[in-house]
Amino acid sequence: MNKARRNPLNIAAAHAILLTYTAIALFPVFVILINSFKTRKAIFREPLTLPNEESFSLIGYQTVMQQGDFFLYFQNSMIVTVTSLFFILLFGAMAAFALSEYRFRGNTLMGLYLALGIMIPIRIGTVAILEMMVASGLVNTLWALILVYTASGLPLAVFILSEFMRQVSDDLKNAGRIDGLSEYTIFFRLVVPLVRPAMATVAVFNMIPIWNDLWFPLILASSEATKTLTLGSQVFIGQFVTDWNAVLSALSMAILPVMVLYVIFSRQLIRGITSGAVK
Amino acid sequence: MTALKLNGVNKKFGRVQVLNDISLEVEEGEFVVFVGPSGCGKSTLLRVIAGLEDASSGEVFIAGEKMNLTPPARRGIGMVFQSYALYPHLDVRGNMALALKQERQPKSVIEERITEASRMLDLDAYLDRRPSELSGGQRQRVAIGRAIVRQPKLFLFDEPLSNLDAALRMNTRIEISNLHRQLNATMIYVTHDQTEAMTLADKIVVLRDGWIEQVGSPMQLYNDPANQFVAGFLGSPAMNFLPASLLNAGDERIFGIRPEDLVIAANGPLAAKVTHVEHLGGDTNVVLEASNGTPITLRLFGQHDIGFGAALKLGFPAGKAFYFDSDGKRVAA
Ligand SMILES: Nc1ncnc2c1ncn2[C@@H]1O[C@H](COP(=O)(O)OP(=O)(O)O)[C@@H](O)[C@H]1O
Ligand SMILES: [Mg+2]
Numbered sequence: 001m002n003k004a005r006r007n008p009l010n011i012a013a014a015h016a017i018l019l020t021y022t023a024i025a026l027f028p029v030f031v032i033l034i035n036s037f038k039t040r041k042a043i044f045r046e047p048l049t050l051p052n053e054e055s056f057s058l059i060g061y062q063t064v065m066q067q068g069d070f071f072l073y074f075q076n077s078m079i080v081t082v083t084s085l086f087f088i089l090l091f092g093a094m095a096a097f098a099l100s101e102y103r104f105r106g107n108t109l110m111g112l113y114l115a116l117g118i119m120i121p122i123r124i125g126t127v128a129i130l131e132m133m134v135a136s137g138l139v140n141t142l143w144a145l146i147l148v149y150t151a152s153g154l155p156l157a158v159f160i161l162s163e164f165m166r167q168v169s170d171d172l173k174n175a176g177r178i179d180g181l182s183e184y185t186i187f188f189r190l191v192v193p194l195v196r197p198a199m200a201t202v203a204v205f206n207m208i209p210i211w212n213d214l215w216f217p218l219i220l221a222s223s224e225a226t227k228t229l230t231l232g233s234q235v236f237i238g239q240f241v242t243d244w245n246a247v248l249s250a251l252s253m254a255i256l257p258v259m260v261l262y263v264i265f266s267r268q269l270i271r272g273i274t275s276g277a278v279k
Numbered sequence: 280m281t282a283l284k285l286n287g288v289n290k291k292f293g294r295v296q297v298l299n300d301i302s303l304e305v306e307e308g309e310f311v312v313f314v315g316p317s318g319c320g321k322s323t324l325l326r327v328i329a330g331l332e333d334a335s336s337g338e339v340f341i342a343g344e345k346m347n348l349t350p351p352a353r354r355g356i357g358m359v360f361q362s363y364a365l366y367p368h369l370d371v372r373g374n375m376a377l378a379l380k381q382e383r384q385p386k387s388v389i390e391e392r393i394t395e396a397s398r399m400l401d402l403d404a405y406l407d408r409r410p411s412e413l414s415g416g417q418r419q420r421v422a423i424g425r426a427i428v429r430q431p432k433l434f435l436f437d438e439p440l441s442n443l444d445a446a447l448r449m450n451t452r453i454e455i456s457n458l459h460r461q462l463n464a465t466m467i468y469v470t471h472d473q474t475e476a477m478t479l480a481d482k483i484v485v486l487r488d489g490w491i492e493q494v495g496s497p498m499q500l501y502n503d504p505a506n507q508f509v510a511g512f513l514g515s516p517a518m519n520f521l522p523a524s525l526l527n528a529g530d531e532r533i534f535g536i537r538p539e540d541l542v543i544a545a546n547g548p549l550a551a552k553v554t555h556v557e558h559l560g561g562d563t564n565v566v567l568e569a570s571n572g573t574p575i576t577l578r579l580f581g582q583h584d585i586g587f588g589a590a591l592k593l594g595f596p597a598g599k600a601f602y603f604d605s606d607g608k609r610v611a612a
Contacts, residue, residue: 171364174331179425180352180381193368 029255036060036248043244060245063236064253067246072225073232078257080142080228081210084149085203091150092157093165093199097187099158100165101173111162117155122148123215133220140223148216153206164198165191200268207265211258229254280343282307282433282465283328288337290323290489297323299489301337305467305482310459313469314476314512315486321469324486325435328467330354342432352381354433357426361438363418365410371397371421372406375428382429389428396424399461400454416447423458436468440475452478473513477501485509507607510535516576521569523602525549532610535601538564538578547594551575556585567591 034050035043042055049055064070099111122129129148130139138144168191176186192199217231233254236246283305290298297320305311313321326332328339330351339346346354365374372393379389397403400420410418419439426434439455440448456479459466470476476483477497485492485500485508493505497513504510510518516538523530526548541549551567554574565577565585577593585591602610 169362169364171360171362172366174326174329174351175358175360175364175366175425177331178329178351178356178358179378179429181377189368190366 032248032251032255036245036252038245040245043248057245060243060247060249061253063243063246064249068227068232068235069224070232070250070253073227073229074253074257076142076226077211077229077254080145080149081207081261083142083146084153084210085207087146087150088153088157088206089199089203092154092202093161093192093195094187095154095158096161096165097191100162111158114155114158117152118159122152126215126219130219138220140221140226142221142226144220145216145226145228148220149206149210149213153202153210156205157202160202161195161198164195168194197269200265203265204262204269207261208258211254280307281305281340282309282342283467284338284340284343285328286338286340288324288327288339289335290320290327290332291335297489298327298334301489301491303484303491303494305465307465308463310456310466310468310479310481311484312476312480312482313467313484313486314473315471315492316512317471319486320489321471321486322437325358325437325467325469328433329356329358329435352378355431356433356435357429357431358435359419359422359426359437359439361441363410363415363422363442365418365421365425367410370407370409371402371413371424374410374421375425378425378429392428392430393424396427399427399458400424415443416451419443419451420454423455427458427462432465434464434466436466438470439468440470441472455479474515477513483513485512504601504609506609507533507535507603510601510603510609516564516578518601519573519575520603521549521573521575522571525569525571531605533603533605533607535603536595536599538576539580540595540599541575541577541593542595543577543579543591544594545592547592549575549593551591551593553585553587553589553591556587558582567593 031047035047037051037057037060038055039057039059042049042051042057046055051057095114099107099114133139133144138147172190173186176190181189212230213228214230214234217226217228221227222231229250233247233250236243236250281304283303285301285303288298288301289296301324313324315321323332327334328341330339330346330349334347341354341356366377369377375393375396376389379392384392393406397406400423402417402420402424405413405417405421410421413421419442422439436455440451443451452475455466455468459479468475468479480497482494483497483500484494487508493500493509495503500509500513504513507520511520514537518535518537519541521534521536523532523534526534549569551569553565554568555566557564557566560582561580563579563581563583563585565579565583567575567577569575575593597612600612602612604610
């Protein structure tokens with residue numbers, strides 16, 4: 001380790017900056033959490049104080065549980081996010097492997113074509129997508145959402161992963177070929193584990209927007225059976241009255257699963273980074 | 280029988296021609312070294328033989344069978360890579376067993392071959408370790424073991440020693456040489472290091488820019504190089520090249536003499552000034568400058584006290600001089 005990094009002043013400064021940033025980033029989450037446990041009056045009168053005996057109330061959570069099928073929304077969001085991430089990672093990694101590993105006519109062109117999707121927001125095509133979904137009878141199914149999110153996540157996934165796959169040692173893949181491994185085994189057993197940190201990055205990048213998206217659930221899957229959590233929480237936000245207790249409670253609960261997913265992926269991320277550094 | 284035969288092999292990457300019309304025969308049990316400067320196409324040639332690259336044209340025969348379309352795993356080859364390329368998720372035993380498992384060999388055979396290989400390579404103590412827990416030398420031995428257990432007809436080595444430090448390199452070189460004797464297998468070994476080539480090879484193939492420059496035993500190439508490139512590439516320190524006009528005026532040719540063939544002689548034909556002296560104990564390397572500024576290296580056996588700036592006259596036995604034309608082709612004395 002070099003001197004600059006061991007200097008206590010530098011360490012203190014670095015920690016101060018990081019702690020400040022953490023505090024700023026976590027502050028809104030903290031406010032949401034504490035207010036979700038307060039009465040409506042207390043939320044408006046003293047939004048920044050912790051709930052005490054007087055202001056403590058679970059009314060928001062009760063409303064959420066009673067109104068609508070909150071657990072179904074939850075489940076829908078979970079299914080859509082996890083399945084979309086799975087397909088993005090699977091197809092993204094496979095396409096990236098093909099682009100980085102095999103020489104074929106139009107390889108560069110194909111890479112550019114796939115990368116183009118990074119620059120064009122998928123929402124521009126909403127009308128066409130809706131028409132397609134209607135024609136194929138997928139409206140008001142979770143598949144509609146999964147397909148759209150997979151399509152919109154793939155370009156960046158291919159772009160990032162092919163860059164990382166190019167760095168995987170050719171010798172390693174060739175050793176596998178000489179030992180008689182199939183291309184699929186080489187991909188799944190040798191290459192994927194080595195680009196795991198990159199895959200975790202892609203997963204984290206894609207997860208939050210999918211989980212939070214309101215646009216496509218509203219347009220493609222707004223039926224009661226397919227509502228996602230974000231869409232389901234909208235019932236508490238009215239044009240004239242908003243049930244803040246319920247909104248804050250719903251938001252607090254919506255944070256949990258993404259946190260769990262994030263912890264899973266970021267552990268992969270960190271493991272990848274340190275295993276590279278120590279070697 | 281010929282273990283390997285290449286017939287007019289060409290390889291192009293896009294428009295770049297990397298291998299030009301490579302034809303070559305390797306006899307069974309031979310140790311053949313491909314040597315040449317970095318980027319001359321040695322690894323590409325090895326990968327074509329292994330089937331990891333397709334030749335743009337030409338034929339590859341292994342043990343008499345045409346192999347152009349055979350996948351690498353069915354060519355009966357074992358390959359050792361420069362970067363070891365061990366499977367990071369498997370322990371040493373798993374690394375060696377993988378190919379045999381792919382071939383669906385029975386467990387007893389796999390066990391037996393691993394035991395045999397680990398005995399030969401002194402790997403018994405490490406069989407349950409992951410590659411990340413091994414030193415560079417041990418990893419290289421595992422990589423060799425992984426090739427051995429398959430009992431291939433043909434071993435391919437791609438610069439296997441270049442990531443090892445000097446002391447280990449010499450030991451491993453001797454080990455590989457012993458291995459060749461014990462297994463009595465055909466081996467093809469790629470290196471850019473002429474010392475490795477000279478010490479290991481039965482037959483050396485010198486490559487430059489994708490062309491074969493010369494093929495022959497180490498001493499054939501050393502004593503009778505076909506051109507200036509081969510003469511300069513083999514031997515350390517490298518052969519001296521001077522305009523022959525320094526020796527007799529008007530001679531257009533290039534004159535070559537090995538550092539160890541030069542002697543200090545009061546009436547020698549070459550005049551030069553000492554610019555640097557390296558004392559190696561057993562040898563003394565003297566760097567001089569000829570009258571036209573060309574550097575000359577002189578290698579003396581034993582220890583000599585030669586001062587910086589001294590003016591010397593150098594001579595040489597007539598039979599040790601080489602002459603090349605302006606294209607670098609060897610010509611008669
Ligand atoms: N996959 C490839 N695509 C394009 N050019 C390549 C490829 N592999 C090797 N080359 C080129 O072929 C030449 C020979 O490379 P290589 O066989 O690795 O040389 P060596 O092993 O003798 O150092 C180099 O100029 C290299 O740039
Ligand atoms: Mg090479």
